[in-house]
Amino acid sequence: MTELELIIDLHKNSERQGPGSEHDTLRALGLLNLPTDQNLKVADIGCGSGGQTITLAKNLNAHITAVDLFPEFLNELNEKSQQLGFNGKVVTLEKSMDDLPFKQNAFDLIWSEGAIYNIGFENGLKKWKNYLKVGGYLAVSEITWITPSRPKEIEEFWKAEYPEVDIASNKIKQLENNGYSLTGYFYLSQDSWMETFYKPMQARFETFLERNGHSELARKVVEDHQAEIDLYLQFKDYFSYGFYIAQKKVEHWAKSYKERAANNEHQ
């Protein structure tokens, strides 16, 4: 197996592939004001094995398109949906989030937990806005500094891993500058990293190694993930995921020339 195949293997058969929890998904849902008398169109992008997709399906009157790049995760979600009787309500789509086949203004809600970083926050905001109806909502979680300054080690680590890492006020500015208006945001708690993501992952290390014959590459995958956990434990007071909920604004016909130039919109 390649390293990527091993990483997928480690993350299979787990509730979540990133920090988050049912509590967080419900808290974010509580910040939306969507009509309850209509069947909503929802996309869950970078859904993984669909921990949050199932919570959305349980709590929304909606048709949900759950997108991920990897069929291994989507197969798990399909199984779960079938067991829960959601197979018409949740449909999976194997596609890259930067190449989606969606129509313009198609969705009431675009959801994405711990995944937009794959194409970059601002790039994702711009691309996905096209698929949202005016007044539709975007709910995304994104790595965010939670203090105004940080130790150099963690600052440098995240800047190298993900240069878009920033404080919440700058993430909110990006939302506002790209045609959204913020409805609310919160940070994921430390339990949403440790209890629902890292500890269950650590509990899978041994069976993962056995399944893969304790190969050198499998051991490297475990060591890398353990190093990520150690780094989190050392610097957990400085960063988390911010969960941002925002609404697509009405486009104003009278945009100034300056605004158009800043957004690279040519007439």
Ligand SMILES: C[S@@+](CC[C@H](N)C(=O)[O-])C[C@H]1O[C@@H](n2cnc3c(N)ncnc32)[C@H](O)[C@@H]1O
């Ligand atoms: C950190 S995981 C989060 C998964 C899930 N939302 C959760 O919170 O448990 C990121 C997900 O993005 C998916 N992914 C990575 N690159 C992608 C891409 N280009 N298009 C679609 N999905 C992608 C991964 O397969 C993975 O399931």
